[in-house]
Amino acid sequence: MGAVSASANTNLANGATLKDVSSILGANPSYKFMLLVSEAVHETPVYLASQNKLHLPQLAPPPGYLPQLVMDLNKGPPILSEYLSDPPVYAPNGCSNRSIRGGEQRVSLRTLDPETNKSVTLVNNYFGYYFNTIDDLVFNAPTGSPPQLPSVSYRYNTSSGAIFVVDDSIGQPNGIAFNQEGSIVYITDSAAMSTPVDPQYGHPGRTFNATQRRTVYAFDVSGDGTHAYNERPIYMASGFVPDGLEVAANGYIMAGVGQGVDILDPSGQLLLTIQTNYTVQNFAWTGPELKALWLWELVGQELR
Template structure:
């Protein structure tokens, strides 16, 4: 057995996937010299003087699932596996949505160096029965899609906009006809800086994150009119108001199953001009209480700061577990304590988990390097709406 690891529970022995169970108590005091950046996973570092620790980290870098807590085994179960189903360019892939009606995965390629000077007028639709990948173009075209949620059998997508011609938009797409309808493109005549992601509550109201990401990657030409902002949009009236403003960056957004808590990762760690990342920037996951109207957030508290990298796409499962794209993989976070229960890894190297979407007992991860499918998860993930 490797040092610094707990033995796997008996039920997890002989699994198809490669598991490890980290002993946090054993890691509490380490011998010799050690160092890593906050931007890299613990097992990616080579700056280690102790050979036992080095061998353990090398092993962890070969695993599929890394557990920090017994509950992680209960969530995924012994039959869970992960497969790299689409190997694509080491480029950001975003906005995954699982279409239950047609068993397809919608997602996008985002930003430079791909597309036409970083601009994308098309999206991907992956047939999950055949693993055939198709490029699609909506009618009219949807430019620079960045986030997606399925609601009432339709795709709701947010975009960065297009050059100096088009501000960020919230659009509705019929997944069968690919007809697209613009629902929102301004806040009382003020353009958006460029949307990053969205969430929809039980009643169909929207939470939209307006960020500086599109501007920083020169997808849009105009300087953002405000600091990154989370907007609430009332579905019936399209009344809109800011509910959170940050001097970092607004990225993913997700709501609890009961609809009473909103989770927002702040990714000010990503600088804009020049594009760079610094471990001294914001990379927190915040939780807010939601008012009965949905339009007021209160009781802001720091729920988690990632073990490494930063939280990008975030989704909440049926039982309230928080799943976050976090560089080396997807971190699964306990909503009460904020502790990371475990990580679903995408293989290390240049691969990077960006965002994810749920099926019933499956999840799909998109990011740099393509698409990964995690199947046969014990706990049901998809929500009721």
């Protein structure tokens, strides 16, 4: 299998025009290296507009490492420091039973109040079955309980505490986002990160099968919010699996797709790619007008 470029020369436009690109990026877009972080920094960034701070999760290594990171954007340049909630939350990215055995901390859905620093567990099981993972982390069976559930997408009712299965058709559900009206939910499938056709491609330690699904799907949401239906694929990433997913105020869909971020219109047409020379899994808007987009490199997960 020869080398495949996701940015090869072409004489044919892909639908987007320079006018489309300019309207998204503005007249003078800039790209800057900001801070060096450890290889344990992962996804699920959360921007707190009330504090103008960006929270970043850290995963192991080292095993059992609890402090997370917070970036204070009120200073110039930004200040990066450690942050520890009460009680501490291990690997707040969706979690994994990788290094903490089941008796100490289970994969769970939690809330964290940034004003009081208190964390609360909302749910950690589905009718007594422990979640394998929440989000997209790898499950390590030797250090946790065996997988008890298939890969499905859930809806959690914050009022009643009830959990609903809304879809079980996606091989590896990953990123998830709603449109502004809440009438459409987008879910990414990263099933291509399994069963390699050619092991030389993809992440070191991760396999990539170009014939498997690396797709963004759209579902309509029922009026009462309990069901997702009318599934349709709207975009297949070219170079790697779509991971983190966000929807902008204007309806544009953004997906971390390996070496960059793809920006799509609501129908799934690719408008532009913010290319990077490192792996982007997730990202966050910051600032009073949400015009700054933060991305970071996942050291040790470089795409070849």
